[in-house]
Amino acid sequence: MAHRYWCGECGHRTPWLGAADAERRHLAHYAARHPGTAPGGHVQTRRTLGGCACLGLTVLLLLLLAVAAARLR
Numbered sequence: 001m002a003h004r005y006w007c008g009e010c011g012h013r014t015p016w017l018g019a020a021d022a023e024r025r026h027l028a029h030y031a032a033r034h035p036g037t038a039p040g041g042h043v044q045t046r047r048t049l050g051g052c053a054c055l056g057l058t059v060l061l062l063l064l065l066a067v068a069a070a071r072l073r
């Protein structure tokens with residue numbers, strides 16, 4: 001599922017992203033543009049083209065993490 005957050009204070013919206021990324025962008029927008037305001041607005045979801053792309057991305061990320069961890073040793 002892709003998520004898009006809409007700002008409750010202005011017309012800003014995040015790009016279609018994963019839930020965690022979209023929420024982070026939404027909160028960053030509030031922190032930058034509406035400091036002191038509790039994050040509001042609403043979230044829109046849509047199905048991505050199969051979960052395979054997401055799974056592939058997760059595997060790729062894990063591989064990158066493994067490589068990064070190996071280099072730190």
Ligand SMILES: [Zn+2]
Binds near residue numbers: 007008011012029033
């Ligand atoms: Zn806003």
